[in-house]
Amino acid sequence: MKSEPIGVVVTVINPTGSYLLGIRLNAYESGQYGCPGGRVNSSELLVDAAKRELFEETGLTALSMDFTGVVREFQKTYTFIHFAFVCRLYKGNPVLKEPDKCRNWEWLESDSLPTNLLPGHRAAIDMTRKPRTPRFRDLI
Numbered sequence: 001m002k003s004e005p006i007g008v009v010v011t012v013i014n015p016t017g018s019y020l021l022g023i024r025l026n027a028y029e030s031g032q033y034g035c036p037g038g039r040v041n042s043s044e045l046l047v048d049a050a051k052r053e054l055f056e057e058t059g060l061t062a063l064s065m066d067f068t069g070v071v072r073e074f075q076k077t078y079t080f081i082h083f084a085f086v087c088r089l090y091k092g093n094p095v096l097k098e099p100d101k102c103r104n105w106e107w108l109e110s111d112s113l114p115t116n117l118l119p120g121h122r123a124a125i126d127m128t129r130k131p132r133t134p135r136f137r138d139l140i
Helices: 046-058 119-129
Strands: 005-013 020-026 038-040 066-074 080-086 102-108 138-139
Touching: 005 020, 005 046, 005 119, 038 046, 046 080, 066 119, 080 119
Parallel strands: 005 080, 066 138
Antiparallel strands: 005 038, 020 102, 066 080
């Protein structure tokens, strides 16, 4: 396997408890739902990467960003390490800023999350939903 890319995944939860998800395009597992997120730039703080990716993809400005755990996902061609964050306070409404990477953003209730949700992102969401979920997960 290739070296392990480092990324952030941001679980955004609105005041009613719904989760912000979008359908991925032209990327790993196109057609799957995912949270905002992406790669960490060299010398960038993880929390800053999470805030940047959230804004770049959705236009939302994070007013809070809390670390929830780490997910190491064994994908087809390499292993990916996701540093997971949750954002419950933000400014703005989600807009589609990268239409080449995401079909749309939508708020989904926690009891109706799609089955076609990226495994690493589902693990990150689970860390916010289930307090006893381990804060480090290996997904094989």
